Amino acid sequence: MGVCDAIEHYAPAGKPSAMNAPHLPKVAGIDSTVPPPAHTVSPAPQAQSAPTAMIQDRLAGWISDLTTLQELTERLARTAALDEALHELLRAGAALVGARRGLLVLEPADGLGPDTTVGLGLARADLGHIETVPRGATAFGRLLDAPPGTTTEIVSADLLADTGLDPRHREVAVRLGYGASYALPLTTETVGRIGAAVWLYDEPAEPGERQRHLIGLYARHAAEHLARLLELDRARTTEATLREELLPSRLPRVAGVQLAVRHRTSALGGGDWFDALPLPDAALGLAVGSVTGSGPSAVAAMGRLRASLRAYAVMEGEDPVAVLSDLELLLRLTEPARSATALFAYCEPALRKIVLAGAGHSPPLVIGERRTEFVETSLSAPLGMLACWEAPSVEIQTEPGETVLLYTDGLLHRTGDPMDRAFARLHAAAANVPKSMRDDPDAVADHVLRTVLPEGIDAVDSDEDVVLLAARFE
Known part of the structure; x- marks a missing residue:
């Protein structure tokens, strides 16, 4: 370059010739341009022209x-x-x-x-x-x-x-x-x-x-x-704008529950997503998920998957297994080369009851005054991995003031630890949320992120998306 x-x-334009070379001054009557006799000693190397x-x-x-x-x-x-x-x-x-x-x-x-x-x-x-x-x-x-x-x-x-x-x-x-x-x-x-x-x-x-x-x-x-x-x-x-348009611009207000979310996309642009959807009978649908791949194609697939889940949630949200089964069929027909993890929870805030199902997704974490524990969900494959996905749903009952954390695997992967240690770090962070913060889901989410990811959620050198959705039940 x-x-x-x-x-x-x-x-230089050309080599200096003997005709235009400058003459050195005479010293003690000797013309320095005359070459010395053959039998004399050559001048010292430092005497250069x-x-x-x-x-x-x-x-x-x-x-x-x-x-x-x-x-x-x-x-x-x-x-x-x-x-x-x-x-x-x-x-x-x-x-x-x-x-x-x-x-x-x-x-x-x-x-x-x-x-x-x-x-x-x-x-x-x-x-x-x-x-x-x-x-x-x-x-x-x-x-x-x-x-x-x-x-x-x-x-x-x-x-x-x-x-x-x-x-x-x-x-x-x-x-x-x-x-x-x-x-x-x-x-x-x-x-x-x-x-x-x-x-x-x-x-x-x-x-x-x-x-x-x-x-x-x-x-x-x-x-x-x-x-x-x-x-x-x-x-x-362009990709970030498209992704923001495909994700909720704000969280809904539903009686009996407070919501907070933290979402960051990697430099590569991945397909992690979240959703919070008001449903009939004062219910609430919560979802998090991730599609394989990165870049614009993954973002587009994420948008299609999330829009489809919203439709299925409105029609049959009280049955999370049916919602994910429909989603799996759609993914297999429209995105045969792609798989996805997802978790959908049907919440009844007035009863503080949650029915959820997961497909290859990490279990939610419940944070309360007397407990901090992962919800025991059945092991299941991601959507699109098997000929037909099916897994049983799980029902949990929350206590007043308890917060349920839904998150994507990117939060665990960004720690750089093996998965068992990453889960332990997340659990410890949730268990140590100060009591003064537990009434505010935003404060809970920030504390967990600061503890789990000391370098911050905005690390630009990570290729993992992060989604953390917190729901506090009153």
Whole structure:
């Protein structure tokens, strides 16, 4: 990347010849250009000619430049998030052009976003001041609004000496204390212009030819990397939006029970889901589940499965086995290559009674003043694994103030422990919920998550979804 460009840019036009080589001065009447006799001793190795030293200096410069570019591009390549890459580009660019501050405006030409501005050595208030300058008077504005390929860089070596500088721009430059700027567009051949970077100097200055060449090479590579991260970020945003639309936007209010939920999706985008559905006769249906796979296809399958379960719950929710049997048949007919785990609970809050059935899913956990225990459900295969799924239902009676936790296996897998130890950790976390928190299902859910997952539910390096649904019966 850029190695040949760097060598070609700095390579000398030709080899120095004896005719144009500079003559060394005479010492003690001896002409240093006359070769010594064959029988005399050769000069010491350190007595090199000026052309040789010049070539060695250039070679050392090339090696230094290539090493710097390699280190900076490798650091950029290690960034996996768009925001992280934007800040790394700003830092590396500042080092290459000798600036202390800068800003990068991400504004893809296709208008699909995301549009954002990040700063280096500039607080959010400083960026706000810069945004008050008319767009056409800023370097990044001129780069972003210029026709493709017409502007490659904008050098403002002495802003305050520019008589044509916009008055508001002059006021902001004085306020923030910068006197010069150097700006580059960020473009790729396939995507086009995706943004512009501006580096700010405290005093009148501009990068030299060598610096401009290096930052040009780096910016071309960085733009390609940003374009890839931009595409990935858009896909994740679309998937997250779709997933949020497929899951309940809020939990229902049902007399006799309080609900709370915590849900996080992995970076890969999995198919864990939950639902809370008011049913006839003041009943409530609670469900959690997970489909195999990840990415958009898993999210779509999750949406279809959840919508079908809601329909079956309305028709025959008082029989959780029938609900899951119908769901299994639908999955086998419409998603033959996919399996799923699910748990459905039919709740009668007035009686504090729950009838539930599970298909390959982890058992619920009951938290009360006198007990903290897992509900004993029968072992059963996930949906879609057998020719016909069937398992008996289980009925439990809760006491006033007890909370039932429903969760997906991702909560256990994220601990990194074997399953038996993960279950023990979850049980211990639930048993140690402070009494002052037990009247609030939100507080119970947060305490359990903090205890089971000390690194937090938002760990970006995990490929496991997490769902935790808490129902406190009054």
